[in-house]
Amino acid sequence: MKSKKAILLPRFQKMLEQMGENIKLARKRRKFSTIQVSERAGINRTTLYQIEKGNPSVALGSYFNVLRVLNLEEDFLKLAADDEFGRKLQDLELMGKSKK
Template sequence: MIIEETQSFCQPKEKWNDFIIINQHSNPTTSLINDKITIFGGNKRQMSSKKVNLLPKYQQIFDEIGENIKLARKRRKLTTEQVSERAGVHRSTLNRIEKGDPSVAIGIYFNVLKVLSLEGDFKNIAKDDVFGRKLQDLDLL
């Protein structure tokens, strides 16, 4: 979607039934566009992600990751405010990570792990690809 912006309003260039009014000198304005919530405040635009549908066994993996991050934060005696500020994210985003929300961007997970000095764990994602190596070996025969 292409958006045309002036100082007082923002209007999509595509054919839409509505437009979004922005007052840059007040609190952010929220509007519903294509099943996504768009928050406008000053020059910042944030789009919330759609819900990610996962099978329960895969959601459990995210739940465990979130719980591990939460335990790591508590072991370091850091508050959610401290970690979120250092990671450059909102506290509610950190809460979503600690609950295992798969719709949070992977870069935000990395920033939180970096604050907790666990960025080395991030490098281990898909590092030991046993199945892929077996497929590669079969292809060489």
């Protein structure tokens, strides 16, 4: 069974590419080789290469394991942590209910 290719709008693809570049820079700052990171993350080097390119079809767990190896797993918790839009929607709903 062939897996579907993840398709993203160019703007969102750029975001993933930037994240991949950030991961690559973090690896290089720590002077870790691709072999070291891929072995410690339990992935192959090709997958690490795809992560560093921002490939959207790589499993989220693989991204997490690479962040863990780089001691950046806490950054994972920052994803969607500041839901400003959701809070505004909730506030609007609460304001509407209080006027009744």
